[in-house]
Structure formats: structure tokens, C-alpha cells
Amino acid sequence: GFTxxxxxxxxxxxxxSMEGRKLLDEMCEIGLLxxxxxxxxxxxxxxxxxxxxxxxxxxxxxxxxxxxxNVLTYNILVRGVCRMGKMDKARELLNxxxxxxxxxDVVTYxxxxxxxxxxxxxxxxxxxxxxxxxxxxxxxxxxxxxxINGLCRNGDLQRASSVLEEMITFGxxxxxxxxxxxxxxxLREGKVDEACELFKSLTEKGITPDVICYNTLITxxxxxxxxxxxxxxxxxxxxxxxxxxxxxxxxxxxxxxxAGQMLDADQYFKEMLDRGxxxxxxxxxxxxxxxxxxxxxxxxxxxxxxxxGKGVLPDLKTYSVLIHGLSKAGKMQEAMSVFSELQGxxxxxxxxxxxxxxxxxxxxxxxEKAAQLHKEMNSKGVDPNIxxxxxxxxxxxxxxxxEKAxxxxxxxxxxxxxxx
RNA sequence: AAUCAGCAGGACAUUAGG
Numbered sequence: 001g002f003t004x005x006x007x008x009x010x011x012x013x014x015x016x017s018m019e020g021r022k023l024l025d026e027m028c029e030i031g032l033l034x035x036x037x038x039x040x041x042x043x044x045x046x047x048x049x050x051x052x053x054x055x056x057x058x059x060x061x062x063x064x065x066x067x068x069x070n071v072l073t074y075n076i077l078v079r080g081v082c083r084m085g086k087m088d089k090a091r092e093l094l095n096x097x098x099x100x101x102x103x104x105d106v107v108t109y110x111x112x113x114x115x116x117x118x119x120x121x122x123x124x125x126x127x128x129x130x131x132x133x134x135x136x137x138x139x140x141x142x143x144x145x146x147x148i149n150g151l152c153r154n155g156d157l158q159r160a161s162s163v164l165e166e167m168i169t170f171g172x173x174x175x176x177x178x179x180x181x182x183x184x185x186x187l188r189e190g191k192v193d194e195a196c197e198l199f200k201s202l203t204e205k206g207i208t209p210d211v212i213c214y215n216t217l218i219t220x221x222x223x224x225x226x227x228x229x230x231x232x233x234x235x236x237x238x239x240x241x242x243x244x245x246x247x248x249x250x251x252x253x254x255x256x257x258x259a260g261q262m263l264d265a266d267q268y269f270k271e272m273l274d275r276g277x278x279x280x281x282x283x284x285x286x287x288x289x290x291x292x293x294x295x296x297x298x299x300x301x302x303x304x305x306x307x308x309g310k311g312v313l314p315d316l317k318t319y320s321v322l323i324h325g326l327s328k329a330g331k332m333q334e335a336m337s338v339f340s341e342l343q344g345x346x347x348x349x350x351x352x353x354x355x356x357x358x359x360x361x362x363x364x365x366x367x368e369k370a371a372q373l374h375k376e377m378n379s380k381g382v383d384p385n386i387x388x389x390x391x392x393x394x395x396x397x398x399x400x401x402x403e404k405a406x407x408x409x410x411x412x413x414x415x416x417x418x419x420x
Numbered sequence: 421a422a423u424c425a426g427c428a429g430g431a432c433a434u435u436a437g438g
Binding site for chain 1: 421422423424425426427428429430431432433
């Protein structure tokens with residue numbers, strides 16, 4: 001049983017839950033009854049892949065075999081329904097746990113609280129905190145971080161700070177996660193100085209910033225164009241034996257790329273390699289985007305090919321960036337060939353890809369092709385958005401077809417979109 | 421051996437100050 005649970009866990013970690021499921025069936029066939037850990041591990045695998053249906057199926061199956069789900073099993077299912085925004089279902093599960101005398105714990109509550117917060121329902125989150133207190137379950141560090149994050153995302157830094165105070169009066173010492181959340185909140189509101197001050201105050205509070213905390217601040221500084229200070233924090237983290245990672249370098253590469261400073265971006269890319277890091281698809285996509293934006297599609301392709309050579313798989317965004325770059329440069333044949341390449345790899349083009357192509361064709365006055373792609377996306381169930389319409393309308397206007405442009409303009413509000 | 425929190429990438433204007 002032990003070994004099987006480990007094997008199943010391994011498959012789940014690689015997002016291969018279906019294979020884990022088959023393994024479990026094979027176990028049963030040779031007369032080995034999977035234990036509750038094996039089941040729970042697999043249920044978690046399905047939930048992580050967003051396949052809540054299979055997760056519940058497995059739960060029913062384990063119950064049929066006389067194996068009782070425990071708190072972890074339930075918590076995982078609760079997470080699954082929360083992710084889908086089914087908060088009423090989460091409540092049902094919570095009630096079911098109480099009835100099954102499988103007492104909800106702090107993780108159960110934290111999970112549901114986060115669900116409500118993601119649904120922008122802070123009040124429900126607070127009610128749950130009351131409820132957990134009544135059940136003698138104390139909010140812990142995670143509970144507070146979830147609440148503070150919710151408030152920060154709402155732009156309510158004031159309340160976030162008072163919750164911070166509150167947790168301190170309850171005897172909880174905020175950790176690096178809590179402060180990183182607050183730093184991110186300040187940065188989102190453009191309060192870079194405040195974010196820096198918070199960061200600097202950590203040492204006197206006896207908190208050691210970790211890699212994520214440094215990354216957060218560095219990203220904020222880079223986005224604010226303060227590359228010098230960002231770099232000094234990069235040195236600081238290295239000297240503290242905190243290894244910079246893709247996130248860290250991504251911040252620098254992104255900022256330089258956006259500013260059209262591709263030599264600097266490349267420099268950071270090389271620095272990553274020197275440190276033994278293997279840049280992921282995000283880093284490559286950032287570089288490709290940068291080269292495209294400086295009008296150098298040849299270099300963009302060369303980066304694209306080097307990522308392929310290193311075995312890094314381009315994702316939809318990588319392709320979309322390339323397509324956009326080529327479209328902008330009027331290289332529609334190449335753009336279309338990248339477009340078919342991505343489909344050949346089993347990727348499904350999204351509204352970004354289509355809009356980029358439509359933009360390109362419209363710009364060249366090829367409204368036929370633009371209209372054709374518009375039709376195609378509709379038939380494939382990809383909803384055009386305001387950017388798609390802008391490109392289409394722009395093309396029609398340029399070619400003098402004002403009537404059709406007006407018609408499309410009318411469609412925009414019919415679709416509930418707002419012209420910008 | 422299994423569950424909860426914090427960090428990075430893609431779109432609209434280009435002769436010109438959107």
C-alpha cells in the first residue's frame with residue numbers, strides 16, 4: 001500500500017492522474033485494496049488538474065469499498081469546489097464533515113475563506129472566521145495571510161494593516177509571507193517607497209526575507225524603472241546565500257525588454273546561464289517579446305529556436321508574442337505559419353492569437369483575411385474582445401468600408417463590450 | 421506516503437505631444 005501511494009503520488013505530481021487511476025484499478029484487479037492515502041493522493045491529483053468530477057467519483061468509490069475519507073480527503077474536495085467557485089457546494093461539504101464526525105480543521109476553513117475571497121466576498125470570509133472561533137478552531141498564520149491578501153487585492157491597505165495589528169495582539173508573529181503579501185499590496189497601488197520601507201523594517205522585526213520576498217521587491221523596483229536599486233537587492237540576496245531564480249531574473253529581463261534595452265536584457269539572460277539556471281519558457285517569451293517590440297523579428301526567431309534547442313517547450317503565450325511581433329512587422333506569411341505550427345503542437349489558439357493576426361491583416365488592408373479569421377474564431381468558440389473589434393474596425397475604416405465598420409461598432413456594445 | 425497563504429511573460433495609436 002505504501003509503495004502504491006508513493007507511485008500514485010509521483011504520477012499525480014506530473015499531472016498524470018489518469019494514469020494513477022489506471023494503476024489503482026490494476027491494484028484492485030490483483031487483489032490489492034488501495035488504502036485511504038492512495039485514494040486521497042489521487043483525489044488531490046485530479047483536483048489539481050481541475051478535474052473535480054473524477055475526484056468525487058473516486059471519493060464515492062472509496063466509500064463503497066468501505067474506506068472512510070478523512071479530513072485531508074475532505075479538505076482536498078473542498079478545495080476543488082472552491083476553485084470552481086461553487087461556494088454553496090463547499091458549505092455542503094463542510095456540513096457533511098460535521099455529520100460524518102470528520103471534524104473540519106483550520107485547513108478546511110482556510111480553504112473556504114480563500115474561496116470566498118477569490119469570489120470577492122470578504123463578508124462571507126469574516127463570517128467563517130467567526131464560525132471557526134465558535135468551533136474552537138483558532139485562525140492561524142495561513143488564515144491571516146489569506147485575509148490580508150484579500151484586502152490587499154481589494155486595494156484596502158488600511159484594513160490589511162489593521163488585520164496585521166490584530167494578529168499580533170492575538171499573539172501571532174507575522175512571518176515573511178504575511179509581509180510579502182503586504183509589500184505586493186503596496187506595489188500594486190504604486191506605493192513603491194512604502195513597499196521598500198516595509199521590506200527594510202523586516203530585519204529589526206527579526207524576520208529574514210526569503211527569495212520570494214526579495215523577488216517581490218525587485219519586481220516592484222524594476223517595474224518602477226529603478227533598476228539600480230533593484231540590482232543592489234539582487235546583490236544583497238546573493239550575499240545572503242539566497243539564490244536568485246527565474247522570477248528574479250525575469251523581473252530585470254522584462255523591464256529592460258519593455259524599455260527596448262535588449263542588450264541589457266541579454267546581459268541578464270547570460271548572467272542567469274552563468275549562475276547555472278535553466279531559463280524557463282517565461283524567460284524566453286519575455287526576451288522574444290522584447291526583440292519583437294524593438295522590431296527585430298530575426299533575433300526573436302533566433303531566441304525562439306534556441307529555446308527549442310534547449311528543450312524548453314513554448315506555450316501559447318510564446319507563440320502569441322511571436323505572432324504579434326510578426327503581424328506588427330507586416331510579415332503575415334510567417335505569422336500564419338507560426339499560427340499553424342502552434343495548432344500542430346496541439347495548442348488551441350486564444351483571443352490573443354486571433355486578434356494579433358486580425359490586427360496584422362487589417363493593417364495591410366487585407367480585410368478579407370481579417371474577416372475570415374474573425375469568422376473562424378467565432379466558429380471555434382473563441383470570443384472576440386474589444387481588441388479584436390478595434391483591429392477589425394480599423395481595417396474596415398482604412399479600406400474605406402465605413403458602413404461595415406459602423407455595423408461592427410454596433411456589435412461591440414451588443415456584446416456587452418465597451419469601446420475604448 | 422496525502423490537504424491551505426506571498427513573487428516574473430502576450431494585444432489597441434507611430435512621421436508626430438494618446
